[in-house]
Amino acid sequence: MYKINDIVLIKSAAGPGIPPFKVKLLERIERETSFDPAYIIWRAKLTSQQEADKLRKVWHIAFQFPDKVETFVYETNIIKLLKTDG
Numbered sequence: 001m002y003k004i005n006d007i008v009l010i011k012s013a014a015g016p017g018i019p020p021f022k023v024k025l026l027e028r029i030e031r032e033t034s035f036d037p038a039y040i041i042w043r044a045k046l047t048s049q050q051e052a053d054k055l056r057k058v059w060h061i062a063f064q065f066p067d068k069v070e071t072f073v074y075e076t077n078i079i080k081l082l083k084t085d086g
Contacts, residue, residue, distance in 0.1 A: 004028065005085035007047060008078045018059055020079055021051045023071070040075040 002008065006025045012018035023044035032038045046052045052065040063069050 002028075002042070002075065002078065002081065003084065006081055007083040008044075009080050009082055010044075010073050010077050011079055013074060013077055014059075018055070021055065022047045022082060023073060026070075041072050042075060042078075044071055044073050045069045046071070 002025055004025055004027065007022055008025060009020050009022055011020050023042075024047050025042045025044050027043040029041050029043065030038065031041065046055075046063060046065070046069040049065040052063040052069055055061040056063050063071075
């Protein structure tokens with residue numbers, strides 16, 4: 001459903017206290033395991049300096065715009081597609 005370079009709104013896997021934020025999807029990674037159901041994670045990067053600053057200052061997540069903004073997100077944590085590259 002989602003593609004590389006899509007901009008999506010995600011919820012944090014850390015819990016509902018952290019507000020949703022936008023990321024650009026960079027790489028799709030499918031994981032098959034023998035003990036858990038298969039799942040999809042995305043290598044992604046934050047798109048907004050304001051969001052990166054807020055996540056760093058308020059929740060002490062070590063983002064530093066524009067160089068240190070990569071993260072991984074579960075596809076199940078994507079709330080909605082905001083912009084597609086196609």
